[in-house]
Amino acid sequence: MKHYRIDVNIVDHHTMVGQGLTDAINRSSSIHVSRTFNTLEACRQTLQERRPDVLLLDIPTAVSEGIDFCKEIITAYPKMKIIAVTIHDEYPVIQRMLETGVHGYVLKYSPVEQLTEAIIRVWQGERYICQKTQAVISRSQQRMVALTPVERNILRLICDGLTNPQTANRLSLSTETVNWYRKRILAKFGVNNTVNLVRLVLKEKLL
Numbered sequence: 001m002k003h004y005r006i007d008v009n010i011v012d013h014h015t016m017v018g019q020g021l022t023d024a025i026n027r028s029s030s031i032h033v034s035r036t037f038n039t040l041e042a043c044r045q046t047l048q049e050r051r052p053d054v055l056l057l058d059i060p061t062a063v064s065e066g067i068d069f070c071k072e073i074i075t076a077y078p079k080m081k082i083i084a085v086t087i088h089d090e091y092p093v094i095q096r097m098l099e100t101g102v103h104g105y106v107l108k109y110s111p112v113e114q115l116t117e118a119i120i121r122v123w124q125g126e127r128y129i130c131q132k133t134q135a136v137i138s139r140s141q142q143r144m145v146a147l148t149p150v151e152r153n154i155l156r157l158i159c160d161g162l163t164n165p166q167t168a169n170r171l172s173l174s175t176e177t178v179n180w181y182r183k184r185i186l187a188k189f190g191v192n193n194t195v196n197l198v199r200l201v202l203k204e205k206l207l
Contacts (some may be wrong), residue, residue: 005032012058024112059086070100081122093141104128
C-alpha cells in the first residue's frame with residue numbers, strides 16, 4: 001500500500017524562498033509540496049478548484065492583507081490547515097494572526113525540522129507555534145500592563161513625541177490632568193522617566 005504524504009501548498013512572494021522551502025520539505029517522506037504561488041490571488045483562484053491538506057502562508061509586507069486573506073480562507077475552507085511561515089516576529093502581528101484561527105506560526109529562520117514538525121502536527125489536528133514565537137509571546141505578555149483607554153491614548157501621544165500641553169490640547173484635557181496620567185503610566189511600567197518609557201514600549205512593541 002502506498003504511503004500517504006501530506007499535500008502542501010506554499011504562498012511566498014519571493015520565488016527563491018518558495019523554491020527553497022519546497023526542496024527542503026520534499027526531503028521528508030511524509031510531506032509533499034504540490035504547488036507554490038507568488039501571490040495571494042493566484043492561491044485564492046486555485047483553492048476554488050483544489051485544496052491541499054496544509055497551506056504555508058507567507059505574511060506580505062502589507063500585514064493586514066495577509067491577515068484578511070487568512071480570515072477569508074479559514075472561513076471558506078475550514079478543513080484546510082494554515083501555517084504562517086514568516087519573518088514577522090512582532091508580538092502585535094503574531095497576536096493578530098493567531099486571532100484569525102491560523103493553525104500554526106513558524107518563523108522563517110527556524111530549522112526546517114520545526115517546519116516539517118509543524119506541518120505534521122497541524123495536519124493531525126494540533127496547533128503549532130515555534131519556540132522562538134512562543135518566547136516572543138511569553139516576553140510580551142509579561143510586559144503587558146493594564147491601561148485605561150485614556151492612558152493608552154496618552155501613551156500613544158507620548159511615543160509620538162507630544163508634550164503635555166500638546167497632548168492636553170489633542171485630548172481636550174487640562175495639562176495638569178495629562179501630567180497626572182503621565183506619572184501614573186510611568187509607575188505602571190516601572191520606569192522613572194519618559195525616555196525609558198518610550199524605549200521600553202517601542203522595544204517590546206507594546207502598542
